[in-house]
Amino acid sequence: MLKEERHKYILDQVHLHHRVLLNDLSESLNVSIDTVRRDVKELHQDKKLKKVHGGATSFGFMTFSKDDGNIYLQSKKIQIAEKTVDLLSEGQVILMSGGTTNMEVAKLIPKKLSLTVFTPSLHVAMALLEHKDVEVIFLGGKLLHEAKFAVGGTVVNMLAQLRVDMCILGTGYLDPVYGLTEFDWEVIQVKQAMIRAAKKTVILSVSDKLHSVQKYKTCDLTEVHTLVTELDPKDPLLDSFRPYDLKLV
Amino acid sequence: MLKEERHKYILDQVHLHHRVLLNDLSESLNVSIDTVRRDVKELHQDKKLKKVHGGATSFGFMTFSKDDGNIYLQSKKIQIAEKTVDLLSEGQVILMSGGTTNMEVAKLIPKKLSLTVFTPSLHVAMALLEHKDVEVIFLGGKLLHEAKFAVGGTVVNMLAQLRVDMCILGTGYLDPVYGLTEFDWEVIQVKQAMIRAAKKTVILSVSDKLHSVQKYKTCDLTEVHTLVTELDPKDPLLDSFRPYDLKLV
DNA sequence: CCATTTTTTGCAAGTTCTTGCTGTTTTCAA
């Protein structure tokens, strides 16, 4: 078995299960534990996965809990939010998903900007209600306990009746090849409906989450119109996204 | 189980419940208390959570203490909530409106009681989501800025399709002659739809609000099945409600 | 095709990390 094949297998396993044990890999690949260890070490250096004591985890795995108190990430998210509110204009009707980045957007909306916002996220709705000139319409349905996010047929049905100016997707994992991915099937359904309901789709992503892949696919990059990161639009890290018809902000 | 996985689990728990006990973590993770202690210590040093004697808490941004400061009123509301949760039984499907009294009910629901709850109140939905065994379905629609309560045709439409076991109305003004009254026309519409959708209607009211009347009428007392106050059911203050076919609790 | 170099792989010795246990000290609440 070639080294490349092993690397690919390891990455697949990591993305599928969010984590792997070196012992399991050694057994299923029929190579010594040392070889696996070296493979994982390389992949770690290539930033393809995260090596931990006893195994490896995918990048997405550790970061999807809400506010991880990481002040560094937080400041990146605020930068993204600042760029995002610049895209908004008076009187627009928009859709917002959940996630901490979208929370920052909700907080940063100018106090006198009047908007109509549809959202299935409890936290975002709560934050938007602080703005007297923003009309907030909650897309009701079954709520997910951890994400505090509405999913299910009711949400999708309501979205099917909408045609809004813009859709702002906060969380999610982004990769130039695999597109936009998620780990929760129900959330995928809602996000796809959101994209269908909007004329333009805007993705917010901290650079750490670029090139990370999850189990299920939301959409291809061709369906996205704008990508907002905390980086300068000319940053080389974004090069792999340039072939697509994307506005980089 | 990898250390990283334990860390993630602990953070999830902390964010979810806002505080956890080391003993509980030790049991659910099947590791010794020392290991959990060490984990929490690391997470504390990483500023991911706050270690306290016996457990850990999140320094969460959601310290929304919607307590109205009035500790006296608060204790009455807790008494009402205690009586109200006694009315609930396993597997029921219920409707809950908003208000601080209903918030207390939401908090006091036993951890292992499984229910399905529909609500148009953001705060109540948020509180209910702390209970793993409660399925929460939000009745989406236009949100009122102060009350954080959904109103409008969408809510009424959704309610028209429901037939639930019980409806718990929190806020409101009550009078033996004028019935249940409100000052917000939109809220009236929703509450009427809620009463129509339920087999039984339960009203929660602190005694201060008895014999008070507002501009618009929600319903007559004849449509109400149970009235819960903080008073003893035999209290003379409730005499004027006895002529009606009401269960006083 | 063969000899040399480079890369890869497995192994062994030694080090570090993890974890549960012990005994002791500290903290908390009655």
Add this chain to the structure above:
DNA sequence: TTGAAAACAGCAAGAACTTGCAAAAAATGG
């Protein structure tokens, strides 16, 4: 103040990691 629970420090067994090395495999070059 006192007793129980929690936190801490140190220790030991085992697992995981590192390093260096040598054999095997692959690539290179004449």
